[in-house]
Amino acid sequence: MPQGYGDSVREIQSIKAVPRILETVSSMTGLGFVCVAYVTEEAWVTCAVLDKLGFGLKPGDPLDVRTTLCREVRAAKAPIVIDCVNESVAFRDHHTPKMYGFESYFSVPVYRPGGEYFGTLCGLDPKRASLSDPATVSTMTLFAELISAQLESAHTLAEAEAALxxxxxxxxxxxxxxxxxxxxxxxxxxxxxxxxxxxxxxxxxxxxxxxxxxxxxxxxxxxxxxxxxxxxxxxxMGGGIALALYREDRLDLVFEQVIGELRGMYPERRLVTTIQPNLRLRCDAGRMAQMLSNLLKNALVHGSADHPIRVAAHSVDGRFYLMVTNHGPELTDRVSAQLFKPFWRAATEQPRDGLGLGLFIVSEIARSHGGEIDVLSAGSTTSFRFTMPDTA
Incomplete structure (x- = not known):
């Protein structure tokens, strides 16, 4: 393959419709050789080929562009269609038909996005063929335009993938x-x-x-x-929240410590707890404490100061449940869908301490434990519920 033309060959090879186009053109015209070629002033390179004549050309194989009619197509930016070389005044003495031994031939321009010349859809055969019929020429032109459109789509996709x-x-x-x-x-x-x-x-x-x-x-x-x-x-970055998993025999005490610390920080607020005694769970107790702390801080900041915040934790039927509930305006579906995204804040929310990462980290801790976190908001209450398998 001539150096520097590999990308053009790969572009055509990536278009799934090209082999079907070549087969259809061959069946429609009776030509034994049909291909898509990349053509410049210096080079002619096979990009895709259907060869029933045994020429032996494969994708990436070059020809001397001076020995082809595609150079004329490139210069004129117009198709060449020959039913019978021997009856063609313009081509019966041309060196190309004599060199390659064909009697019928066509070559239709293919363009890149923006109108830049790419190459040709071309075909030939040693036997005479009826190629100049307007319907046949129109169909081959349509196939060339389809390849051009696919090149544009591939170009757009490549740009989008590069940007991504x-x-x-x-x-x-x-x-x-x-x-x-x-x-x-x-x-x-x-x-x-x-x-x-x-x-x-x-x-x-x-x-x-x-x-x-x-x-x-x-x-x-x-x-x-x-x-x-x-x-x-x-x-x-894909590593997930790091966990140190072990069986915690008194997770209730871990939660009570978190609640006690926050009671000290917010003495004016009322926290009502329903936590199962002697709560056992295979988990990272430090991360579970972090989850509860983040959920409680969120409830203290956003919940109504006139109502208590409720915390419930228990295991039942092989699953562990942790729920934090506060009073306040009902959350819309749009807001609920954004809550666990990093740095997200409601448009009406005033700036507060922190980076807006608390609920995102809660969701990552939940995911690392193989659990789920969701939000339930109806009427005047909002609850964050974490569940995971109880494997203690």
Whole structure:
């Protein structure tokens, strides 16, 4: 194959209709050789071929373009159709028919998207054939136009796939950057926390304690944000949320600790719990605590302050259930469909602390446990329900 023409051959080879077009043209005209060729001023290259005459040309094989009539077709941008070379004033003394020994011949231009010349749909046979009939010429022209249209579709698809690949690469680099940044931020945050701990022990000045406590809370929020970013990057890069699975014999105590911490942070809010005692589950207890914490924070932020938030957790009939319910306006289907997407916020929502990753991370924890998370909103209540197989 001449160097640099492989892409053009592959373009034609990728069009599934081309072999059927060649077979149809051969059957319709009686020609024993039909092909699609890529043609430039310097080269003629076989792209697809139906060869019943034994010429031996295969896709990628070249001919000297000077020995073909396709060069004339390219120059004139018009078909050449010959029923009988011996009766053709224009071609009976031409070197091409003599070289290849054909009596009947046609060549119809094929164009790229935008009108650029690609090559020809052509055919020949040592026997005479009726090719110049208007209906036959029109049909062969239509087939050439169909190939041109398929080239345009393939070109559009290739551009779309290239753009998608670039977007994927950009997204992967972005998420790798987020993961590295999140990892590298933990070291200075750890140093700040250590410094705060030292200062709290060494300074008994009552005026300094509130400042140190605010610093400690800020470090905690920043650490939580870093954890969210790292979990987000892992989830989006295909690794999923990392789990340390083992049998937790007192998951109820893990949940009660999370609830107690949030009661301390939101003393004005009422949390009502129905948690099965001695709750056992094979899971990552830390991740389950993170899931409950994220769901509760979401309910505390978005739920009505006039009603309690309810937490229920239990195992029944081989499945584990965790549900967090709050009061508030009913969610629309559109909003429900977006809730577990990263960084998503409702258009009317005011900016709040956090990155908008809490529910996305909940969904990733659910997926990593082989479970499901869904939202049920009706009337004045909204519930987030997590279920997974109970394999304890």
């Amino acid at each position: 690949q670039r977007e994927r690469e950009t997204a992967e680099l972005r998420e790798q950057f987020i993961a590295v940044l999140g990892h590298d931020l933990r070291t200075p945050l750890g140093a700040i926390q250590t410094g705060v701990d030292v200062l709290k022990r060494k300074h008994s000045d009552p005026g300094a304690q509130p400042v140190l406590e605010r610093m400690e809370r800020s470090v905690g929020r920043m650490s939580a944000l870093v954890d969210d970013v790292v979990d987000f990057a892992r989830g989006r």
